[in-house]
Amino acid sequence: MLRARRRTVVTVTAVVAVLLGGALAATLLTEGGGTAGGGTATSGNAVTYQAGHRPLAPEFTATSLTGTTIKLSSYRGKTVVLNFWGSWCPPCRDEAPTLGVLAQQYGSQGVAFLGDDVGDTAANALAFTRSVHVSYPSINDPGYAVVQTFSQVAPVSDTPTTVVIDKTGHVAGMVLGAVSYGEMTTLLHQAAVTS
């Protein structure tokens, strides 16, 4: 009888495992997680990395909208605000004035602003930078190549995304979605803390 009892235990366990495991998987699988990936995130979502735990930003060399060469390593020693944007993207257009103000304010304090224009033609991007008077250069990145390189280190999952890199070339924080003035100033101050 003991053997029969063991068999019963095994059977009942198997059945319960199927029921519970299946219910768990079924609830996990009905995803809330499906997103329109290339879509735009309208509100900001800030992420900060504490000093000493900051990932190293990947080196890249790219061409700007006007044809000049841009290397990330050439910005070492300065804090960099790297903004991923597109002229087709309403939140990017919405945050552009904020970024312009920040560029004016912090540009003289050793903060460099750099744009990465994704999913765009150069003509459309230049039309936008001209009409909004963007003063800093932007990388011409229609194929999201720089985004891919960067995503190995920090998830650039939406457009717009703004990344703050500290003076030593490490990622100090990022904002997913359109930035607000307050978020950026906080990030910039935190980035300045390097110990």
Place this chain on the structure above:
Amino acid sequence: MTDVQTPQPQQEAVNGGAGEAAGGGAAEPPAASPGWPRWVWRQLTSMRTALILLFLLAVCSIPGSVLPQQGSDPAAVQQYFGSHPGLAPWLNHLGLFNVFAAPWFAAVYLLLFASLVGCVVPRTFRLVGSARTPPPRAPRNLDRLPHSSSYRSALPPAAAVDGAAAVLAGQRFRLRRPGQRGSDQQDRGHWVSAEKGYLREVGNLLFHLSLLGVLLSIAAGGLFGYKADKLLVEGQSFADTTSALDEFHPGRLVSGSDLAPFSMTLNKFTAGYVTSGESRGQPSDFDADVSYAASPGAAARSYHIRINDPLSVDSVKVYLIGHGYAPEFKVTGPNGSVAYQAATPFIPANTGTLLSDGVVKAPDASLGFEGVFVPTGISVDGTLQSIFPAADNPAVSLIGYSGNLGMDSGQSQSVYQLDTTAMSKVSGSPHLLLPGQTWTLPGGKGSITFVGVKQWVSLAVTYDPGQLPALVCGILALAGLLLSFFVRRRRVFVRAVPAVSGTGSLVTVGGLTRSDASGGFEEEFAELAAEIAAAEPGSGPGTPGQAGQAGQPEPGGSPPPGSRTEPGA
């Protein structure tokens, strides 16, 4: 299914084979006190429950095929809401627009699998047990078996049985001879029992367990895999990142950094169409010429993605799903500077002729355009129509708007729709453009030039780690099915008694099988009996009237049909 716990020594409670089992176990709860768990158990694992659940599964799948489903066609679901405003919300509450992800559907198949497991696990134990126990003793009177025959042998009984055993062993039967177990003491006769066909139950269990494997593989794929879409115009490239993809549906345990780091450029897309005959206009071939790099900095390779021919990169597959036209426009603002220049994807409204709709947004010149593009255009009563899907005579008809496109407020918009609430038309009627032509807008607002035509493709990028396991389990299920249908579990017994006269013996061979899906045991038994008889010298058919046993062969004749149950003939 009878009680799991106490199989009686002589009883195997359940038959093997996919086509048979014990009768539905609708037993009442036993009188002993913890009655209801056992009763629930019996109900759950009974064949009748399996039957009901199978029906439920079939019936519950029907609305998933008749109503539009969120997972495959969200636009159709929206349309349904529009056309059935009263009914649609109720159907939505019941989950009928996403049947296969609904909890009640999951409940049905989970219960079915629970019932399956509750059946299969005890049967596996039983199979292992029966594989270890030797076949039963040969019954005394083999003539009562469904299949039996006898013959006279010149050999003494022991030798005759040995010969029969050798034949059976040669056919890979499992044998049992007297004296192997203690209970045989009383039976002094000469006999051998043989059994074969355990693969049938093995096949049955394999089939059912493989179904469970398929379910697990599907779940694994859903949790760890992802699906994504990307629309790509000729000349464009993209890297496999979440921001580049138009749609991204990750499994729950997938994050953006799990994406394979490839990048791809669409060099050229070619679509061929049938140009004459009854199928004129039907597509004949699609070819997307792409270059790709498996990781940043890797060497570029090229591939032609076709409809039944996806590209495999790194265990991710890229499929060609659809295509369309992307006319290229250049828009200049009032001061003449270029405000927009790009090939703009238009969406086909008619899949046969590829007449397509799209919009051009030039927010930096405060201009927007709604357009209809035709690849081979003719004008019918003033409206533009397309008569052939290839771009033989492209034309575009535009309605221009000027004003605020609403793109600076931060609210997301569809790239295929123009929000004209804060805009006004620049002219009353649509303006037709052929390639190379420019429309200078009235009022000095700017101009738009129809530069040329490119094509776009829509690609699906999918990663499904459960795909290969699901296939393997499917094939195993099929193998198990075939085994369970076409292998028979059968038993053959041979008994020899000394002959009434002379030195030989009378050998009787009997056989029985469980129900035989494919038929053919009769032939097999006949051949076996003949082979046993033929394996020794001096054997021949028994004479009629011997011990009055039914079923004796009659030389030269056979009993007339229909008299099978009458003894003696």
Place this chain on the structure above:
Amino acid sequence: MSVNLGFAQASNDFLIAALLIYSVAVLAFAGDYAFGRPRRAAAKAAAPAAAPAVAELATVGAGAPAVSSVAEPATAGPDPDDTAGPASGGPWEVGRQGPVPERRAGAFRSIWAAGPWVRAAVGLSALGMLAHLVAVVTRGLAVHRAPWGNMYEFITALTCVAAIFFGYIVVRHRAWTLGVFVMGAVVLALGLAETIIYTPAGPLVPALQSYWLSIHVTAMTLATGIFFVAAVLGILYLVAERYRARIAAGKAQPGNGLLERIPSAAQLDKLTYRTAVFGFPVWTFGVIAGAIWADQAWGRYWGWDPVETWAFITWVIYAAYLHARATAGWRGARAHYIQLLGFASLITNMLVVQVFITGMHSYAGVH
């Protein structure tokens, strides 16, 4: 490659020829009912040749009195509870007791001996099958691919499979008395194909240009043809069973009429089961092959597309039939209703879902 019009025309001609020949064959089968030799006389003539151990469907009538009806229910299906041995009286299948069976008489000799009507009917059916096969093959040659790329071609091919499978049953189980019904159904289906569903020979849309067409649709064609035969046999079973029940209840007399000519309910039950058992793995394989092809073409192996869903529903219903046959209270007529429901689901999939419900499977070509 363009369509070879010569072969296309030949295909149409041969199909019409097959249709006509089949129709005459059906008339001959009916003629056998009306004017042919009574069954018992035929059985006596064939007796020396036919050993009783072989399932002789032609020799036992549906309403055969007590003798067979006593034996029949025991053979009607799988028995519950396997026991260790026959001590409890044979819970394993009660088959036929008898001597070592002698060599079976040739099938063709039995057919010849069954009378001129049967000879004509079987001969014409064979001729029709040949014409049918030529029609299918020439269609394939005309379009340079496997000839089941749209609804018309699919129906012509599956009826060819059904006819050939029926031929196999006639030879193996001497079941020519079922000819009227099975071949009659084939004639009806072909008539439908020719008139309403006809599509001229043409190239395939790119999505169908794959060697998987040969594998997936071939399997579905075969399975549908086999299930077609099983469905016809199932209907005949229900008729025979009702007749048997009425005789057993004394409400009808066994005569020599139409219902006497067809095999007994129990034999039909077994034959239907074996046919369905043959078709089920083929259908399973077809679904798996379809999933592999869907993955190649559409990027996912299962998407609950309407046709996929109904193929799944059909599979589940046939699985229910197989389970029903092993469940007490569900054998017999109830199981056959399930099997017919499965076939109805198959037909719904083919004629309704593929044509009227848009999905990725809309290749029927029916306008």
